[in-house]
Amino acid sequence: MQRIPIHDGLFTDAGALLGARCPDCERWHFPADADCPYCSGERCQTAALSDRGTLCLFTGVNNRPPGYLGEVPFGFGVVELPEGLRLIARLTEADPTKLRAGMAMRLVIVPLHVDDEGREVVSYAFAPDEVA
Numbered sequence: 502m503q504r505i506p507i508h509d510g511l512f513t514d515a516g517a518l519l520g521a522r523c524p525d526c527e528r529w530h531f532p533a534d535a536d537c538p539y540c541s542g543e544r545c546q547t548a549a550l551s552d553r554g555t556l557c558l559f560t561g562v563n564n565r566p567p568g569y570l571g572e573v574p575f576g577f578g579v580v581e582l583p584e585g586l587r588l589i590a591r592l593t594e595a596d597p598t599k600l601r602a603g604m605a606m607r608l609v610i611v612p613l614h615v616d617d618e619g620r621e622v623v624s625y626a627f628a629p630d631e632v633a
């Protein structure tokens with residue numbers, strides 16, 4: 502089945518998240534955009550973001566948000582990447598009792614739904630990266 506990202510420009514060809522870094526203020530942002538959201542610089546360069554991060558805060562979502570076609574329940578939280586960027590993201594773990602602040606997380610590409618043309622629509626999420 503063909504897989505497509507829920508938004509164009511979300512991933513690199515290798516499956517990393519595509520962010521951008523501003524050469525003026527040296528800050529990263531996501532999703533990638535040539536214009537810097539912090540200093541109005543217009544020379545941001547796109548680049549792959551780290552696929553590992555640290556969980557900052559989290560909750561469990563049990564009710565399907567309007568327009569959301571994926572499965573519930575799911576986890577939802579903020580993951581800080583080594584670039585200093587904090588991403589709001591779905592989490593693969595829906596049970597908040599199994600999550601904790603400071604937990605190591607890794608990027609995963611997850612299916613959301615199948616579109617009208619039979620393509621699997623995918624997005625990103627973070628999964629606990631603890632050694633079992």
Ligand SMILES: [Zn+2]
Nearest residue numbers: 523526537540
């Ligand atoms: Zn900037």
